[in-house]
Each structure stands twice: as C-alpha cells, then as structure tokens.
Amino acid sequence: MAVxxxxxxxxxxxxxxxxxxxxHSDHALLDxxxxxxxxxxxDLSDGQQRIPSLLRQLPMPVACxxxxxxxxxxxxxxxxxxxxxxxxxxHCGWxxxxxxxxxxxxVGGRPATAGGGFRLSRAALAAFGPVSLQESADRITAAAATAPPDWPLVLLSHSGPSGLGSDATSPCGRDxxxxxxxxxxxxLALAIRQIRLNRPVPLVVFGHMHHALRRGQGDxxxxxxxxxxxSYLNTACVPRHGTDGAGQALRHFSWVELVGQEVVSASHRWFGLGGELLYEERLWTAPNPAPNPAPELAPC
Structure with missing residues (x-):
C-alpha cells in the first residue's frame, strides 16, 4: 500500500x-x-450549550x-x-x-469515551443504546470506507487508541x-487495523489525557x-487559555501540516491574541521536505 x-x-x-x-477571542485568532x-x-465543557453553538457558527471547515x-x-x-x-x-462521532x-x-471515534479500554457510560448507553467493541470498531471502519480515497484521512477521537504505551507518561497512559x-x-485501535487493510491512516488526533501529569509527575x-x-497526536494542553510570565494572553492550538497522505510537521503552538506565534514545541518534521512550503505566520 503506497503512501x-x-x-x-x-x-x-x-x-x-x-x-x-x-x-470569541479564539474565533478572531482563527480568522x-x-x-x-x-x-x-x-470535553467542550460540562454539558453547557454555549460552546457547541459557537463552534457551529465558525465560517470555516470544522469537525468535532x-x-x-x-x-x-x-x-x-x-x-x-x-x-x-x-x-x-x-459532530462526527462514528x-x-x-x-x-x-x-x-x-472520521470520528466513539462519542463520549472516557478511555480505559472499552466501556459505554450510562449517558452513552441511553443516547446510543448497547454497542459492542466490535460494533464500535466496525462503525468507524465503515465511515472511513466512504471517504474519498485520494483525500488524507484523519481519525478524530476524544480518547486515543490502546497500544501507545503503558507508562504514566505515555500518550494514553493512566497517571x-x-x-x-x-x-x-x-x-479505536481495532478500527485503525481494519482501515489500514484498504488505505493509509496518516493521522490520529485525540485528547482526554492531559499533558501535565497528576501529582507533579512531569509532562x-x-x-x-x-x-x-x-502519527498519533494528543492535543490535551489544559488549560488552553493562559498568560506567560510577561502577562501576555496565550491561546493554545496544536498544529499539523499534511502533504498528500503524509504528516510533514506537527507542533504545539501558543499564540498571542493578535495572531503572533509566541511559543512553539516542535514534535515532528518529516525527514524529506515536502513540496509547497508553508506560508509564514504573521500577526493580523
């Protein structure tokens, strides 16, 4: 299977x-x-209506x-x-x-997951009915099968897949x-294996397991x-609104660039409210530079 x-x-x-x-500061920054x-x-909030309504208003391609x-x-x-x-x-669950x-x-994974292998909460059972592990994996796989084959595929899930390590510091490790x-x-791990039988999966994006570990165990x-x-990217930088030592307001976004079916760069970025890139943690750069270099980020 060529990539x-x-x-x-x-x-x-x-x-x-x-x-x-x-x-709305996030909307202005994205603009x-x-x-x-x-x-x-x-994990938009604890069930409030405000953020889903705001996300739906964004004048850009959005998946949640x-x-x-x-x-x-x-x-x-x-x-x-x-x-x-x-x-x-x-919303792209399943x-x-x-x-x-x-x-x-x-393609979205199982909605409202809390990780930990496979378990549907009482809320998820009430909303979706009984769903087995295999049924959930098959729903994700079937959704991926309907994607145009020449488009890059991203799997979007709240919790990442099993198989990425069992340490507290692992991308999905319990801490x-x-x-x-x-x-x-x-x-999700099973779905990835099934999807790969027919097409590449260049990127899996998730959160849930916060970057800062509990009890001061590090990052x-x-x-x-x-x-x-x-590529597997945990984006759960919490809190994502903050200020630096100089008192500048910060907004966090993880940032990925794809060329064709390949992730060519991935980073965590902290922006000022005017769009200036203030801090960046570079996570991955493809060893062979891809064509079409990225434009320079500039303040609005």
Missing part, C-alpha cells in the same frame, strides 16, 4: 480539551491564522467529537444528545465529516492512580509515530 507525499499542503489547527475555555480546517477533540465531560454527568443521555443536536453536522474544501476526510497502565480505547509524551507511518 504518497505528493499533493497540496493542508494546515490543520486542533483545539484540545476545552473545559469551557473557548470564546487571523486561517488554517484549512479546525478539529476539536471534545464529544468527550466524557460533555455528558454533563446526566445519566439520562439527554444532555449528551442535546450537545450533538447543537453541533449538527459538525461518522465521516467530509471537509471540502480543503478535501480532508475526518491519576497507580499502577500506570494503557488507558487507550480498544475499539506526558504527546506525539508518536508507528512503523506504518501513522
């Missing part, structure tokens, strides 16, 4: 777990940065998956379903979100209580690649 690095360059901004930190698409990995906090601790599933209704076509332009296929273990989703590894060339 081509040819094609146009796509610039993707990714908002990690929001936990209520999303407002300034002008990425080709925005992906949102869930909901996380465990988006149930609002409402076991009836009504809060979760209301969030899905507010997002409308922006579905293909075909963004054209920029010709990007985004809040010992022993550390792999807290990734088994159904989480937020990026890795496997032998098949799939």
């Amino acid at each position: 081509s690095g040819g094609g146009k360059r796509l610039r993707i901004a990714i908002a990690g777990d929001l936990h209520g930190e999303w407002d 300034c940065l002008a990425p080709d698409a925005l992906l949102v990995v869930g 998956i909901l996380g465990n906090h988006d149930t609002g601790k409402d076991a009836s599933g009504r809060t979760l379903q209301h969030q899905i209704n507010l997002l409308g076509e922006v 579905k293909l979100r075909a963004l054209s332009p920029p010709d990007l296929a985004v 809040w209580k010992p022993p550390a273990c792999d807290w990734g989703d088994l159904d 989480r590894q937020s990026f890795c690649r496997d032998r098949a060339g799939t």
Whole structure:
C-alpha cells in the first residue's frame, strides 16, 4: 500500500480539551491564522450549550467529537444528545465529516469515551443504546470506507487508541492512580487495523489525557509515530487559555501540516491574541521536505 507525499499542503489547527475555555477571542485568532480546517477533540465543557453553538457558527471547515465531560454527568443521555443536536453536522462521532474544501476526510471515534479500554457510560448507553467493541470498531471502519480515497484521512477521537504505551507518561497512559497502565480505547485501535487493510491512516488526533501529569509527575509524551507511518497526536494542553510570565494572553492550538497522505510537521503552538506565534514545541518534521512550503505566520 503506497503512501504518497505528493499533493497540496493542508494546515490543520486542533483545539484540545476545552473545559469551557473557548470564546470569541479564539474565533478572531482563527480568522487571523486561517488554517484549512479546525478539529476539536471534545470535553467542550460540562454539558453547557454555549460552546457547541459557537463552534457551529465558525465560517470555516470544522469537525468535532464529544468527550466524557460533555455528558454533563446526566445519566439520562439527554444532555449528551442535546450537545450533538447543537453541533449538527459538525459532530462526527462514528461518522465521516467530509471537509471540502480543503478535501480532508475526518472520521470520528466513539462519542463520549472516557478511555480505559472499552466501556459505554450510562449517558452513552441511553443516547446510543448497547454497542459492542466490535460494533464500535466496525462503525468507524465503515465511515472511513466512504471517504474519498485520494483525500488524507484523519481519525478524530476524544480518547486515543490502546497500544501507545503503558507508562504514566505515555500518550494514553493512566497517571491519576497507580499502577500506570494503557488507558487507550480498544475499539479505536481495532478500527485503525481494519482501515489500514484498504488505505493509509496518516493521522490520529485525540485528547482526554492531559499533558501535565497528576501529582507533579512531569509532562506526558504527546506525539508518536508507528512503523506504518501513522502519527498519533494528543492535543490535551489544559488549560488552553493562559498568560506567560510577561502577562501576555496565550491561546493554545496544536498544529499539523499534511502533504498528500503524509504528516510533514506537527507542533504545539501558543499564540498571542493578535495572531503572533509566541511559543512553539516542535514534535515532528518529516525527514524529506515536502513540496509547497508553508506560508509564514504573521500577526493580523
């Protein structure tokens, strides 16, 4: 299965777990940065309506998956379903979100996951009914099968897949209580294996496991690649609104650039409100530079 690095360059901004930190300053910043698409990995809030409504208003290609906090601790599933209704076509749980332009296929994982292998919360059971591990993986796989084969495919999930390590510092490692273990989703890992039988999976984007580890254990590894060339990016920089030592307001986005079916760069970026790139943690740069160099980021 050949993986081509040819094609146009796509610039993707990714908002990690929001936990209520999303407002019109983010909209103004995105208008300034002008990425080709925005992906949102869930935990928008604790079930409030404000952020889903704001995301749906964005005048740009957007895909979003909901996380465990988006149930609002409402076991009836009504809060979760209301969030899905507010997002409308922006929500891609178990579905293909075909963004054209920029010709990007985004397939969502299991909505409202809290990681830990495979388990549906009471809210998810109420909203979706019983779903087995294999059924969930098959839904993701079937959605990917409907994506245009020449478009790059991104899997968007709240929790990442199992198989990325069992240390507390691993991209999906449990850090809040010992022993550390792999807290990734088994159904997502199975879906990745199934999808790869027919097409490449260049990028898997998720959050849930915050970058700063509990009890002062340090920082989480937020990026890795496997032998098949799939990049895995944990975007859960929490809080994503902040200030630096000089008092400058900061907004965090993870940033990925794709050329064809290949991730050519990935980083965590902290921007000022005027669009200036103030800090960057570079995670990956492809060893062979791709064509179509990225434009320079400049303040608005």
